[in-house]
Amino acid sequence: MKNRLVNFIILIIIPLIVCILTGCETLNVSGIEIGKSNFIRAVGIDKAAGNGNIRLTVISKKKIPMEGSTPKSGEEASIVMNSEGKTVFEAVRNFHTFSNLDVFWGHNGFILISEELAREDIMKYLDFFTRDHELRLNAKVIIVKGMTAETFIKKGNTSSMFLPDILNALLSETDGISISKSIELSEAITMFENGVASAYLPCAELIDAEKKPQGDLNKKDIILNGFALFKNNQLSEFATYGAGRGLNWITHNVKSGIIVVKDKTGGDVSLEIIDVDRKIKPVLKNGVLNVTVEIEETSNLDEQYSGEELFVQDTLKYLEERQNEAILQEAQSAIYLAQQYGLDPFGISNAVYHKYPIEWEKMKNNWEEIYKGTEIVVKVKSHIARAYLFNNPIRSSKKK
Amino acid sequence: MLKNIFEKNSNEEKPQENSNDLTSSNIKKLLSKSPDIKFREIFINDDKNLPVTMIYIDGMTNPMYVSDFILKPLNQEDKFCDVKNLSDAYKLIENGAIYFAAQIKSDVLTEVINEILSGASVLVFDELKRAIVFDTKGYEKRAIIEPTSENVTKGPKDSFIEVLRVNTSTLRAKIKSKNLVIEQTVVGKQTATPVSIIYMDNIANVNIVNAVREKLNGLDVDNVLSPSYIESALSSNIYSVFPQVKATERPDVLSADLLEGRVGVIVDGIPLAFVVPTTFIQLLQAPEDYSRNFIVSSLVRMLRYDLLFLTLTLPAFYIAVSSFNPELLPTDLVISIAESKIGVPFPSFFETLLMLLAFEVIFEAGLRMPKNIGQTVSIVGALIVGQAAVQAKIISPAVVILIAFTAIASFTMPNQDLSNAVRVWRFILAICSSILGLFGLIIGLIVMTYNLCKLEVYGIPYLSPLVSSKERILDDTLIRFPIKFMKLRPDELNVKNKKREG
Numbered sequence: 001m002k003n004r005l006v007n008f009i010i011l012i013i014i015p016l017i018v019c020i021l022t023g024c025e026t027l028n029v030s031g032i033e034i035g036k037s038n039f040i041r042a043v044g045i046d047k048a049a050g051n052g053n054i055r056l057t058v059i060s061k062k063k064i065p066m067e068g069s070t071p072k073s074g075e076e077a078s079i080v081m082n083s084e085g086k087t088v089f090e091a092v093r094n095f096h097t098f099s100n101l102d103v104f105w106g107h108n109g110f111i112l113i114s115e116e117l118a119r120e121d122i123m124k125y126l127d128f129f130t131r132d133h134e135l136r137l138n139a140k141v142i143i144v145k146g147m148t149a150e151t152f153i154k155k156g157n158t159s160s161m162f163l164p165d166i167l168n169a170l171l172s173e174t175d176g177i178s179i180s181k182s183i184e185l186s187e188a189i190t191m192f193e194n195g196v197a198s199a200y201l202p203c204a205e206l207i208d209a210e211k212k213p214q215g216d217l218n219k220k221d222i223i224l225n226g227f228a229l230f231k232n233n234q235l236s237e238f239a240t241y242g243a244g245r246g247l248n249w250i251t252h253n254v255k256s257g258i259i260v261v262k263d264k265t266g267g268d269v270s271l272e273i274i275d276v277d278r279k280i281k282p283v284l285k286n287g288v289l290n291v292t293v294e295i296e297e298t299s300n301l302d303e304q305y306s307g308e309e310l311f312v313q314d315t316l317k318y319l320e321e322r323q324n325e326a327i328l329q330e331a332q333s334a335i336y337l338a339q340q341y342g343l344d345p346f347g348i349s350n351a352v353y354h355k356y357p358i359e360w361e362k363m364k365n366n367w368e369e370i371y372k373g374t375e376i377v378v379k380v381k382s383h384i385a386r387a388y389l390f391n392n393p394i395r396s397s398k399k400k
Numbered sequence: 401m402l403k404n405i406f407e408k409n410s411n412e413e414k415p416q417e418n419s420n421d422l423t424s425s426n427i428k429k430l431l432s433k434s435p436d437i438k439f440r441e442i443f444i445n446d447d448k449n450l451p452v453t454m455i456y457i458d459g460m461t462n463p464m465y466v467s468d469f470i471l472k473p474l475n476q477e478d479k480f481c482d483v484k485n486l487s488d489a490y491k492l493i494e495n496g497a498i499y500f501a502a503q504i505k506s507d508v509l510t511e512v513i514n515e516i517l518s519g520a521s522v523l524v525f526d527e528l529k530r531a532i533v534f535d536t537k538g539y540e541k542r543a544i545i546e547p548t549s550e551n552v553t554k555g556p557k558d559s560f561i562e563v564l565r566v567n568t569s570t571l572r573a574k575i576k577s578k579n580l581v582i583e584q585t586v587v588g589k590q591t592a593t594p595v596s597i598i599y600m601d602n603i604a605n606v607n608i609v610n611a612v613r614e615k616l617n618g619l620d621v622d623n624v625l626s627p628s629y630i631e632s633a634l635s636s637n638i639y640s641v642f643p644q645v646k647a648t649e650r651p652d653v654l655s656a657d658l659l660e661g662r663v664g665v666i667v668d669g670i671p672l673a674f675v676v677p678t679t680f681i682q683l684l685q686a687p688e689d690y691s692r693n694f695i696v697s698s699l700v701r702m703l704r705y706d707l708l709f710l711t712l713t714l715p716a717f718y719i720a721v722s723s724f725n726p727e728l729l730p731t732d733l734v735i736s737i738a739e740s741k742i743g744v745p746f747p748s749f750f751e752t753l754l755m756l757l758a759f760e761v762i763f764e765a766g767l768r769m770p771k772n773i774g775q776t777v778s779i780v781g782a783l784i785v786g787q788a789a790v791q792a793k794i795i796s797p798a799v800v801i802l803i804a805f806t807a808i809a810s811f812t813m814p815n816q817d818l819s820n821a822v823r824v825w826r827f828i829l830a831i832c833s834s835i836l837g838l839f840g841l842i843i844g845l846i847v848m849t850y851n852l853c854k855l856e857v858y859g860i861p862y863l864s865p866l867v868s869s870k871e872r873i874l875d876d877t878l879i880r881f882p883i884k885f886m887k888l889r890p891d892e893l894n895v896k897n898k899k900r901e902g
Contacts, residue, residue, distance in 0.1 A: 004637070004639075004854055005639060007854070008847075008850070008851065008854075011846075011847055011850055012847060015843045019835075019836060019839075032723060032724065032726065033722075033723055033747055033748065034722040034723065034726050034734065034737060034738050034741060034748060035738055035741030035742060035744060035748075035796075037726065037738065039726075039731065039734060039735060039738070041731070061735060063735065063738055063739045063742055064739060104726065104727075106725075106726060106727025107726070107727060107731045107734060109731065134727070136727065
């Protein structure tokens with residue numbers, strides 16, 4: 001009994017000694033206080049004009065007291081702050097010089113990097129975000145095309161729409177059109193660390209909005225448009241729209257989307273992508289590398305403009321061929337773009353390495369040259385499965 | 401002066417009489433200060449040569465028994481006409497001249513006095529220095545009512561009451577087996593309370609029965625008026641806050657435990673039965689579990705385990721995430737908690753500890769107050785003060801919701817003693833996590849688990865069968881198997897007969 005009590009006391013004392021008596025400093029037990037923190041939701045990184053410093057723009061939601069009413073119209077529901085420093089971390093710490101609340105980075109969801117910095121060297125600026133313990137590795141990295149991240153944040157954030165919420169919605173809906181893809185920081189780092197294959201990050205830009213409420217006249221709409229392709233940590237080219245989806249076709253990231261083809265009468269037909277499979281098959285023969293990308297796709301007929309009956313074998317075959325062409329075009333545009341710059345975002349080098357690990361050792365050093373000269377053949381096989389509630393168009397009965 | 405009194409007293413004594421002899425004057429000397437103890441000198445058949453003294457306690461005996469079955473035959477029975485001396489009369493009574501089911505003869509003074517004090521009527525034959533004891537107990541007792549704290553919707557509704565014999569008879573009615581042993585012992589130097597040790601002779605482990613008997617016999621207290629005297633005596637480690645003795649007010653629960661091979665203890669005057677050895681798992685088994693479909697009761701039981709964990713750690717976890725690791729919560733939740741805290745002057749840990757304390761105050765006040773005022777306390781305390789505190793921004797609504805949930809979850813524990821132990825540990829964990837955050841919470845949990853793992857009751861690990869190496873762990877622990885699969889008695893008890901049906 002006595003022994004047990006002594007053990008029990010020792011078990012309490014040891015952790016206390018470990019935690020309390022290991023230094024002469026006073027123990028800071030307060031941690032952080034949730035009510036007095038400013039939760040950063042997105043951060044934009046730019047180069048400051050003139051002095052070459054790093055300029056950070058952060059956005060957080062303005063906290064509204066429970067009993068208080070919603071903010072008056074026109075008043076922004078968010079806080080945007082700027083800070084400058086020689087490095088990213090210095091700029092981060094400089095927020096403390098003027099912010100009235102604790103700046104808390106644990107909920108930062110987005111890292112927006114301006115095109116200018118991305119063209120310089122992206123890894124330099126991501127280092128802090130991967131190293132610091134307060135930041136999350138599942139923050140999403142987005143490249144801002146054609147403008148500074150600060151402008152992007154200030155113009156994209158409106159009184160009714162909070163920028164991080166918009167980005168969240170856009171990134172979670174990427175599967176609907178499969179032009180872009182959400183990439184987390186940890187994923188991005190893995191891509192950049194891979195020596196041969198090229199990294200790619202989603203790219204966002206602002207477009208002119210149709211209607212804006214009073215006070216938001218200079219605001220714009222955000223779209224996610226394809227990818228920014230990197231070569232050795234430096235941005236080299238954007239793959240937008242069709243090329244963006246082309247990249248997704250080959251990297252097996254197309255989940256859904258609409259392919260519009262013309263039927264025999266010239267009316268538009270919308271086909272919804274249901275299922276995709278793709279294989280990359282490198283063949284090394286007599287020292288010559290040939291790569292075949294096989295894409296298999298299944299779609300459903302979801303809309304037609306003409307009154308023709310499309311669910312006839314011949315017509316379906318015709319539509320499938322048009323669909324093959326459309327997919328082929330998208331894939332080839334991505335391949336053309338990538339090969340032109342010597343970029344391999346498709347993971348072809350990986351496929352070669354896995355199939356020919358011994359030959360790869362010889363190819364690895366001048367891979368870029370080999371890759372640029374390699375013929376990449378895309379073979380598409382598509383299939384239209386069904387037409388949802390009815391096969392024939394609603395106008396077909398009138399016609400008869 | 402004092403000396404004179406003693407001398408005077410000693411002078412009054414008859415020289416030939418020993419103070420240990422069983423005579424009415426000796427009894428009178430010991431008991432005559434209390435007027436409720438009645439001494440009545442009677443003559444058998446009105447014969448002046450046959451004096452006997454009737455002694456009983458007014459109020460503890462049934463007066464009808466005394467007058468109809470003892471006094472009346474002594475006066476009117478024809479058999480006594482031929483009696484010449486007291487020893488004849490004594491033999492006659494002993495052989496059944498007075499019809500009485502429970503009558504014993506005795507010539508030991510202390511034994512007779514104990515019988516008088518527990519409600520018997522005694523016929524003392526001064527000349528023979530002997531007495532005949534009639535069990536005429538007949539004091540007022542409570543009726544057997546529905547259990548108050550261990551209710552079931554489906555199942556037996558009887559409960560224990562304060563009278564030991566009634567309780568043992570209820571038990572006998574449930575287990576009609578020759579193997580049901582109800583041993584009797586007396587505990588308490590002053591109260592001399594009868595205590596029964598109950599076990600199944602063909603099932604219970606002899607070592608446990610012996611240990612219980614030893615503990616009760618070695619108990620050195622002057623009374624056993626409250627459950628805690630017996631509980632602490634039966635516990636193996638009194639420094640642990642976790643209950644090691646299960647107290648139940650339901651005879652069916654005790655019966656089920658006896659049939660598993662455990663030992664029961666019933667104390668006269670306490671409407672509870674104590675079950676040893678008690679393991680942690682038992683405290684989370686509600687009687688209702690065995691009256692419902694096994695799927696339903698398994699799900700409910702799993703919910704109960706979850707709630708145990710929640711009620712234990714939720715306040716501590718809130719402190720940890722709100723003042724140390726807010727990145728662990730979803731962003732939207734963090735922001736809504738942060739918004740609810742705008743204007744609240746206290747840090748989270750202080751706020752949470754304050755609310756925990758306030759809950760304990762309301763709980764305690766509700767217990768102390770009479771039943772009808774008790775509700776007023778909870779309404780004023782919880783609704784009015786709570787609402788006002790939130791509106792005045794002294795407490796944030798998130799904490800109020802949290803503590804209310806914690807409190808409700810703690811009420812789902814089937815055992816009130818376990819609930820109390822959890823209350824203590826909830827505070828310890830909350831304090832740990834307000835010093836070191838999640839790290840502190842984990843340290844606190846490790847210390848608690850260590851405490852639980854170290855605990856042994858009657859040589860059985862407190863956490864068994866969860867810590868057992870046998871595969872039969874899941875029988876009746878996290879889920880309840882259908883009855884037909886529960887063929888064996890608990891392994892850890894080392895019972896004589898392991899098969900339930902045999």
